[in-house]
Amino acid sequence: MKRLLPISLVLMLIALFVLPVPVQAQDETPAAGLTISTTYPSQIIGFGEVVTLTLKLRADSPQMVNLEVVGLPDGWEASFRGGSRIVDAVYLDGETTVNVDVRIEPPANPEAGKYTLKVVAKGKTQTAEMPITLTVKEKLPPRLSLDMDGLPVQRGTPSSTFRYTVTLKNEGGEDLTVALSADQPTNMQVRFESAGQTVTEIQLAANESKNLTVVAEPLITLEAGRYPFSIYARAGDVEASMDLAADVVGEGRLSITTPDGRLSGQATAGQDNPLKIILKNTGTAPLRGIQLSSIEPSGWSVTFDPKEIVEIPAGQQVEVTATIKPAEKAVAGDYLLTVNARPVDSKQQSAEFRITVVTSTLWGVAGIALIAVAVAAVGMAVSRFGRR
Numbered sequence: 001m002k003r004l005l006p007i008s009l010v011l012m013l014i015a016l017f018v019l020p021v022p023v024q025a026q027d028e029t030p031a032a033g034l035t036i037s038t039t040y041p042s043q044i045i046g047f048g049e050v051v052t053l054t055l056k057l058r059a060d061s062p063q064m065v066n067l068e069v070v071g072l073p074d075g076w077e078a079s080f081r082g083g084s085r086i087v088d089a090v091y092l093d094g095e096t097t098v099n100v101d102v103r104i105e106p107p108a109n110p111e112a113g114k115y116t117l118k119v120v121a122k123g124k125t126q127t128a129e130m131p132i133t134l135t136v137k138e139k140l141p142p143r144l145s146l147d148m149d150g151l152p153v154q155r156g157t158p159s160s161t162f163r164y165t166v167t168l169k170n171e172g173g174e175d176l177t178v179a180l181s182a183d184q185p186t187n188m189q190v191r192f193e194s195a196g197q198t199v200t201e202i203q204l205a206a207n208e209s210k211n212l213t214v215v216a217e218p219l220i221t222l223e224a225g226r227y228p229f230s231i232y233a234r235a236g237d238v239e240a241s242m243d244l245a246a247d248v249v250g251e252g253r254l255s256i257t258t259p260d261g262r263l264s265g266q267a268t269a270g271q272d273n274p275l276k277i278i279l280k281n282t283g284t285a286p287l288r289g290i291q292l293s294s295i296e297p298s299g300w301s302v303t304f305d306p307k308e309i310v311e312i313p314a315g316q317q318v319e320v321t322a323t324i325k326p327a328e329k330a331v332a333g334d335y336l337l338t339v340n341a342r343p344v345d346s347k348q349q350s351a352e353f354r355i356t357v358v359t360s361t362l363w364g365v366a367g368i369a370l371i372a373v374a375v376a377a378v379g380m381a382v383s384r385f386g387r388r
Contacts, residue, residue: 034059034092034126036119041132046139046173047112051104055119055130059092063124067100071117075107078117092123110136139173139206144233144240149211152244157251158222158284164214164244168233170204176235178202182214185227185246190216192231204235216246224250224284250285250314256341256351259319264354270328275353277304277320279341281312289344292320297335299327330357 038053045051057065066089069078080087081101090098102119119130149165156162170176179201182190192199193213202210214231228245257263257278267273281287290309294302305321312318322339335355342348 034063034065034121034123034128036121036128036130038130038132041130042135043133044135044137045106047110047136048106048108049139050106051134053102053104053132055100055102056097057090057092057100057121057128058097059094059123059126062094063092063126065090065092066122067102068120068122069102069104069117070120073106073110073115075110076115077105079103104132104134106134106136112136112138140171142172142174142176142235142238143170144176144178144204144235144238145169145171146231146233146240146242148242152242153226153247154245155247155249158224158248159218159251160248161218162216162246164216166212166214166231166242167209168202168204168212168240169209170206172238173206175203175205176238178204178233178235180212180231180233182231183229185216185229187219187222188216188227188229188246189219190214190229190231214244216244222248224248251283252281252285252287252312252314252343252346253283254287254290254312254341254343254346254349255280255282256339256349263351264356265324266356266358267324267326269326269330269332269357269359271325273324273326275322275324277322277339278317279309279312279320280317281314284314286314287312287343287346291342292322293340293342294322295338295340296324297326297330297337299330300335300337301325302337324355326355326357332357332359 035056035058037056040053043051059065067080068088072078079102081103082090082099087100090100092098104117114133114135117132117134119132121128121130145168147167147169149167152164154162154164168178170178180192180199182192184190191214193215194202194210199212202212204210216227216229226245226247228243230241230243233240257280258265259276259278265273265275267275279290288311290312292304292307292309294304296302302325303323305323309318309320324337326335333356335357337353337355338350339353340348340350
């Protein structure tokens with residue numbers, strides 16, 4: 001028995017420290033009671049400005065809560081609004097949060113300084129308070145600014161659309177409705193975009209900035225040169241402006257034709273056949289380093305003289321001779337020949353020519369000669385053997 005006693009004590013100790021012991025569950029979140037809060041309890045306001053704050057009220061049990069503002073300076077007024085009505089109490093169901101607006105209206109000319117008020121919510125057995133601090137000071141005068149994101153001068157071709165990104169900022173202390181306008185350059189139209197939509201005015205809160213896109217579109221194909229214009233942002237007597245410009249650089253435009261304007265020709269099979277081709281530059285800038293190439297039927301050869309043109313000035317043209325040699329056994333008929341012209345600073349242009357192939361007259365003469373020889377041979381045979 002003496003030996004069994006220590007063993008029993010050891011087992012009891014193991015069970016005490018190792019085995020789980022049930023405990024009574026406890027609520028880790030204490031009851032919140034009655035609470036009141038607002039997002040911005042401390043604000044700076046201008047002279048005569050009315051302030052509206054949204055209050056959030058919540059309770060842990062259903063109850064009626066009375067509201068009041070204490071500490072109002074002389075001449076100040078306060079009221080509570082809920083459901084578009086003036087109220088002085090709110091019912092809380094103990095589960096959801098209820099929003100109530102408090103409207104605080106200073107006199108027309110209050111003294112500058114800091115004012116501390118207190119919103120008090122009194123329930124059946126609980127009270128909650130929300131301090132509010134309002135600092136009255138002279139607000140910044142209305143002011144607008146325009147800043148450029150990038151270069152104020154954009155380059156493009158005579159048909160390009162020019163885009164500029166600017167930032168419009170309200171640097172004053174009041175909300176503004178800003179009208180947008182621009183000087184219209186010659187043969188161009190300027191408009192404003194915000195968030196992808198065309199706008200003529202924009203709302204800006206105090207100290208708010210918004211990005212705008214200024215779009216200048218040609219109404220016709222423009223001549224080379226600089227097209228300056230100005231943009232304006234106006235709100236009453238406040239104005240901001242910025243000077244912009246569109247630099248239009250000349251653009252060469254290549255076309256392929258023939259002296260008579262017809263993209264067709266005739267070629268004899270197996271022989272060199274010249275075809276006159278005209279390369280025209282109808283654009284507003286020179287075309288340089290123009291290389292000529294072709295896509296012809298199988299067995300044909302096409303060469304150009306010259307094969308490369310150094311430059312075609314704007315409004316000028318150059319004549320090129322294409323030497324076309326169809327295959328010797330080409331069947332008479334119409335074939336398609338593609339002529340390509342690629343400038344070094346512009347895209348390739350192509351033209352398709354319809355080439356009518358005719359057979360050589362030598363083969364006709366040879367055929368007639370063979371027929372004549374055959375007839376003569378037959379005649380000689382008949383005359384010789386017919387006498388017998």
